[in-house]
Amino acid sequence: GQNIDQPTEMTATEGAIVQINCTYQTSGFNGLFWYQQHAGEAPTFLSYNVLDGLEEKGRFSSFLSRSKGYSYLLLKELQMKDSASYLCAVMDSNYQLIWGAGTKLIIKP
Amino acid sequence: GAVVSQHPSWVICKSGTSVKIECRSLDFQATTMFWYRQFPKQSLMLMATSNEGSKATYEQGVEKDKFLINHASLTLSTLTVTSAHPEDSSFYICSARVGTTEAFFGQGTRLTVV
Numbered sequence: 001g002q003n004i005d006q007p008t009e010m011t012a013t014e015g016a017i018v019q020i021n022c023t024y025q026t027s028g029f030n031g032l033f034w035y036q037q038h039a040g041e042a043p044t045f046l047s048y049n050v051l052d053g054l055e056e057k058g059r060f061s062s063f064l065s066r067s068k069g070y071s072y073l074l075l076k077e078l079q080m081k082d083s084a085s086y087l088c089a090v091m092d093s094n095y096q097l098i099w100g101a102g103t104k105l106i107i108k109p
Numbered sequence: 110g111a112v113v114s115q116h117p118s119w120v121i122c123k124s125g126t127s128v129k130i131e132c133r134s135l136d137f138q139a140t141t142m143f144w145y146r147q148f149p150k151q152s153l154m155l156m157a158t159s160n161e162g163s164k165a166t167y168e169q170g171v172e173k174d175k176f177l178i179n180h181a182s183l184t185l186s187t188l189t190v191t192s193a194h195p196e197d198s199s200f201y202i203c204s205a206r207v208g209t210t211e212a213f214f215g216q217g218t219r220l221t222v223v
Contacts, residue, residue: 033212042115042202042214043153087152097143097212101152 002026004100006088011106012078020073020086020103028093034062034073035087037102043087046073075105083107111137113205115215122193122222130188130218132203138183139205143212144176147200159186193222 003025012018024032031050035043049055049064049071061074073086088100112135122128132142140161145153157167157178165178177189190197203215
C-alpha cells in the first residue's frame with residue numbers, strides 16, 4: 001500500500017530552526033509537496049521537489065532523497081505565525097496526491 | 110499564482126437537507142478538480158476527482174449518490190451533499206491542479222449539520 005509518515009507534533013522555540021521529516025512509500029513518484037495549513041484554513045503551497053537535493057525559498061527549505069524515500073522541511077528563524085500543521089504529499093505514478101497526516105508545529109516564545 | 114475560490118466558507122444546515130458547495134478557478138482553466146474532506150486533526154481525504162464534461166471518479170467508500178459532483182465548465186465544479194446528516198459535518202476543500210507541479214486550494218467550506 002501507499003504510505004506517508006511524518007511526526008504528529010513538534011515543538012520549537014521562536015527564532016530557532018526546526019526540521020520536519022517525511023518518509024514515503026508510494027506507487028511511483030512524480031514529486032513531493034509540502035503545504036502549510038493553519039487551523040480552520042485550507043492548505044497553502046510551500047514547496048515542490050522532484051529531483052534529489054535541497055530547494056531553498058527564504059526561511060523555508062525542502063530536501064529530497066528519492067533513493068531513501070525521504071524528505072524534510074527546514075524552517076529557520078521561526079516566528080510565532082509559523083505555528084501550523086505541515087503536510088507532506090507525494091504525487092504517485094497516476095499523478096494522484098497521497099497525503100501524510102500532517103505535523104502540528106507549536107512555536108513557543 | 111492561480112486562484113481557486115470556494116463558496117460558501119461555512120454553512121449550517123438541518124439534517125435531511127442538501128447543501129451545494131462551489132469551487133471556481135478564477136484565472137485559469139481547470140480540466141481537473143479534486144474534492145477533499147478533512148475531519149479535525151486528520152489529514153485530507155480525497156473524495157473524488159472531477160473532470161470537466163465527464164462523470165467524477167469517486168474514491169472507495171465515498172457514496173456517489175450522496176456526494177454529487179458536477180464539473181460543468183472549465184472553471185466551475187460543484188459538490189452537493191444530499192440528505193445531509195450530522196456525521197457529514199466536516200471541512201470540505203476543493204483543489205485544482207495546474208499542470209502536474211502544484212495544486213491550488215480553495216478556502217474550504219466548514220459544513221455543520223444540526
